[in-house]
Amino acid sequence: MWAARQAAACSTAISGSATAPRPGRWSGIRTCAIPRLTEALDSEAFLKLLNEYFECATRPAIEAGGEVLAFIGDAVLVIYPLDETETDGPGITHAVLKAVKESFALRDVANVGRRQKGLELIEFGVGLNLGSVVFGNIGVPERLAFTVIGATVTEVERIEKLTKQMTHDVLASAEVAALSPGAWVSVGEHALNGVARPMELFTPRREQAATTSAQASG
Secondary structure (H helix, E strand, O other): EEOOOOOOOOOOOOOOOOOOOEEEEEEOOOOOOOOOOOOOOHHHHHHHHHHHHHHHHHHHHHHHOOOOOOOOOOOOEEOOOOOOOOOHHHHHHHHHHHHHHHHHHHHHHHHHHHHHOOOOOOOOOEEEEEEEEEEEEEOOOEEEEEEEHHHHHHHHHHHHHOOOOOOEEEEEEHHHHHOOOEEEEEEEEEEEOOOOOOEEEEEEOOOOOOOHHHOOOO
């Protein structure tokens, strides 16, 4: 069954679709490399790291009205439902960036304890995009999985990956920046893997979330 939040559910599995505009947030862990971590940590320690990271990344988003749609490996996809008639771009931007800032604040607190114990620190980046997504259950009757698809999802995943290469922990598409232009500054156009055209990306103008405490302390 494919559906969008504002649409009635389709009665026939995978026979129809509905889309809804909504800002999406994709967060991916940046603790070096997952393969290295799985080799360096035992299963219990690795799962604890992931769960601690997910708590930092998602708790503020949920409290801000976001919906966690999927955990995909070390990444998490969150959407903030947006009514098509919504016009309060600055308000939406403030709510999302406040949640992002709080995510990094939780990470900093978690890292204090992890550093004292000599554990791997939690570092992650956040990509933001605005567009339509299609979501629902896919699979066979014996094994269904909830998933989301669409260009918006592909783009926000690629945007987040760029935070690993750049000096910004938060990157957003032009569609997100257009909600409140004064809150963002352009970091130029960038090619995204799997996306046909280069996209101009933006970072918060006063990006307190971009400088991690670990980097600041050396």
